[in-house]
Amino acid sequence: MTGPRWMDFAGQAIFHTLVAALVIEALVRLWGVREPQQRIGFRLLALAWPLLVVPALFLVFPVREGEAFRDARSLFAGRHWDDLAFLGVGLYGWWITGMAVMGLALFLMDLVPWLRARSAEPPPWLARTPEGVRAEEALSRAAASLCMAAPPLVFLLDGQPVLYCTGTRHPAVVISRAAVDLLDPSELKGALAHELAHLERRDPTLSWALMGARALMWFNPGVQVLVRALARDAERVADERAASAIDDRLALASGLLKLFRATERRFPARSAEPFPLSASLAEPIARARAHDIELRCRALLAAAPEPIPLARLRFAAAAAGLGLLLFFVV
């Protein structure tokens, strides 16, 4: 029943993340937390568990790792599952291995296409085409709506509709001629306001930090799924910020839908390449992406979500309750 300390750490990091994520998800639903910024706050609490709380518990309370605590005080001890063995290896060991494989697969599924997209990025073109001028004017109007300075615009003479923001120290908005052609002026303003909202919140920097967290916790599938959920919430926050700034929720939803339809055929093919099994995953990934877009459009067609009252008190109570519960999970 003794084993390497790293195995206890990995097991607890994975198990604590799963419990914290499930508890937070249940609370978010039962408390009716719909405002995306508040959802991010609660999900960050679950994400903080494996990154901060579990290492702190190991450092500050080494007594938790003792067998006396495990046998007599804990609510749940993963090591007890080592009493059941398969092929000479305890089930706890099998479980950690399975979770690590799943975590690595989820991490690589996002990392490999991301690295490929970065290496295959076409050189930017700063062109004074009529579409480029239109995009610059729309960007200025969107920036004025958000009361921020317009960042540099990178205009691509690409055949594909492309629109995203980039840069941590030197933020910029990247747009292609096809995207400008696709969207009408109000949709273009809404879509650009969405990207500016990301820059306003420093989401590109945050995405690097989250990718770092994923790399650190590559073995933890809970972290991989949580970061994806956080990315979806960040999109919803940018949607709400842009919608309130331009005061046209419909135009933003319409632009979002047009860009999705124009690009939906590209994504399964790109994400299907990295792994032999990813061809079979392409369909569910495409469906999940379509579902995300549908949810975002539905949210934009409804009224802006109201924040729940007593959010800080709830957050503190949830953190304290989780802390108390997971202290006894080893």
Added chain:
Amino acid sequence: MTAAGAAVTGSTVSEGARALWILTLVLGGAALSLVTLDAVPAWMHGVPRGVRRAASVEEAERRLQAKVLLPAYFPDTLRWPPSTVRFARDDGGSVALSFLGADGVPALFLAQTAGGEGTLPAALLGRLAVIQQQSAPLGAGSVLARVVAEDGTLWNQLEWNAAGRHFLLRGRGSLEDLIRMARSIHGGVR
């Protein structure tokens, strides 16, 4: 306070109470699920709650941080090592070893407290009916009993205190062998 202000305060209080109630339910449900999940391995092994299995006598000693006293006399009709090693942490800890006979059926059971002359937990001993009881030649307070197990088999059982511990030895073989084993436990009866 105005009526509107009082209504807002009341609404906030009820909202806070509802939020805390939901939190308690969710955390309580999670705790219950965790305890249930923790009990599954022991349940699959048929081990009662509070009792843990160990892979060996050495592991039980390490986990209880106490020496397990064994008989120096061990008849050839019994198989070594013990077929199961179980322990409980209640009341200072106790350990129980089961041995198979040469024919492969349970033949000997030895339980002892790890420290103190307290009682052995019932969960560790199993359910047996005492049909006859008398004093045993193992010192004051020692008891010799004839017990029937759930499967109807008859066992001889010795209980005594020695070396600051409480011992229970139960066997299906001869009573002479059982007493001889009890006397040979290092630190036990001389």
